[in-house]
Amino acid sequence: MVQGTANWNTEQTEEWLQEYVDDWVAFYHNKIGDGEVASYIPELQKADPNDLGITIIGKGGMTISSGATDSPFTIQSISKVLSFIVACMERGVGYMLDKVDVxxxxxxxxxxxxxxxxxxxxxxxPLVNAGAITVSSILEGRTSDEKMEPIFELLTEMLGYRPAINVDVYESERDTSIRNRAIGYYLLETGFLESDLNITLETYFKQCSIEVTVNDLAQIGLILANDGIDPETRDEIIPRQVARIAKALMLTCGMYDASGKFATYVGVPAKSGVSGGIIAAVPPRVRDEELPFLEGCGIGVYGPALDDKGNSIAGIRLLRHIASQWDLSIF
Ligand code: DON
Known part of the structure; x- marks a missing residue:
């Protein structure tokens, strides 16, 4: 593996960074220990545990992509960031913070x-299942498709194409998700839900089953890193206040009960999904040396073998390595 931080400078080409990242992906792709692909959603078991892919997109458009970048996967819990953003845009931040804590x-x-x-x-x-199911109940719309439409519109604006639901994964989760139904019934009993339970759960399973690639996650991460503005077009896609709350939640809650370790060793807002995806939003940073992506970047990672917290093992290792090599931490 290529070692050392070298002396990064602006002359260094995209190809040069590409070589490093290729090398790191080759090193980490089978470093999954006893990690396993998720099996409680039967359809997710079909993934190859040794797959590892990453895309990094910088503010100026520089893109580094390596490994299994063409393998589509379902967005799973990463969708919780999007549904929270959409609900804030529909209902207002004050309303949402009354309904879910942070x-x-x-x-x-x-x-x-x-x-x-x-x-x-x-x-x-909003990033744990109970909070996310509550958010799905608050999304506007009488049917799950109506509730999903603004999520698709937001994604289309960010990605330049409309992603689709992986129907097999959707049905697989819908037909097996006993625990999410238990959470749903508990939320119903306590009066937290604002829509019919079945429509709420249908929405939640659909949002989790949206199919994406690491390129898509990197693009979304870049827009979040840039406080909701698309750096290419300068369009405000997400209001600044909402993007900032989303990032605060990603940093403190995005990797579940491993969020503290992730903040310590990687140090950027991120969100994982049980299919093995991780999105990271790397804000601009000030350093007195030249480093890659100083103006900020978005990162998408895919590595379906998970640790016991439900986070991608190789994905976290790779991110941790890149964060230390390029000094990505916001702290
Ligand atoms: O609700 C579930 O269990 C899945 N649809 C999503 C969970 C998830 O992605 C957790 N992430 N690591």
Whole structure:
């Protein structure tokens, strides 16, 4: 593996960074220890555990892509960032922060226990299942398709194409998701839901089943890193305040009960999904040496073998390596 931080400078070409990243991806792609692909959604078991892909898109458009970049995968929990953003745009930030808190749980993403034990007035945060299902219930629309439409519109604006739902994954989760139904019933009993439970869950399963690539995640990450503005067109796609809250939530809650470690060792807002995707938004940083992507970048990673928290093992290792080589941390 290429070692050392070298002396990065602006003369260094895209090809040169590409060589480094290719090397790191080749090194980490089978470093999955005893990680396994998710099996509680049966359709996700078809993924190749050793796949690893990454795309990094910088503010000036510089793009580094390596490994399994063409393998589409379902967005899963990364969609929780998008549904929260859309709900804030529809209902206003004040309304949403009344309905879901912004505190990390320290529990698994699909925990029910903490809701009952702590007798909370609202779910802990929109990035755990209980919070995300509540957000799906708040999205405007009478049907799940109506609720999904603004999410697709936002994605189309960011990506330049309209992604699709992977129907097999959607049906696979819909037909097996006993725990999410349990969470849904608990939320119904406590009065947190604002729509019919079945429509809410249908929306939630659909948003999780949107198919993306690492390029898509990098592009979304770049827009978030840039406070909601597309750096190419200068269009404001997400209001600045909403983008900033989304990033704060990603940093504190995005990797679930591994968020503290991720903040310590990688140090950027990120969100994982159980199909193995990770999105990261790297804000611009000030350093007194030249480093790659100083103006900020978006990163998409895919590595379907997961650790016991539900995060991509090789994906986190690769991000940790890149963050230390390029000094990406916001701290
Ligand atoms: O609700 C679920 O269990 C999945 N659709 C999404 C969970 C997920 O992605 C957790 N992430 N690591």
């Amino acid at each position: 505190e990390p749980t320290g529990e698994a993403f699909n925990s029910i226990m903490h809701l009952e034990m702590r007798q909370v007035k609202k779910p802990f945060n």
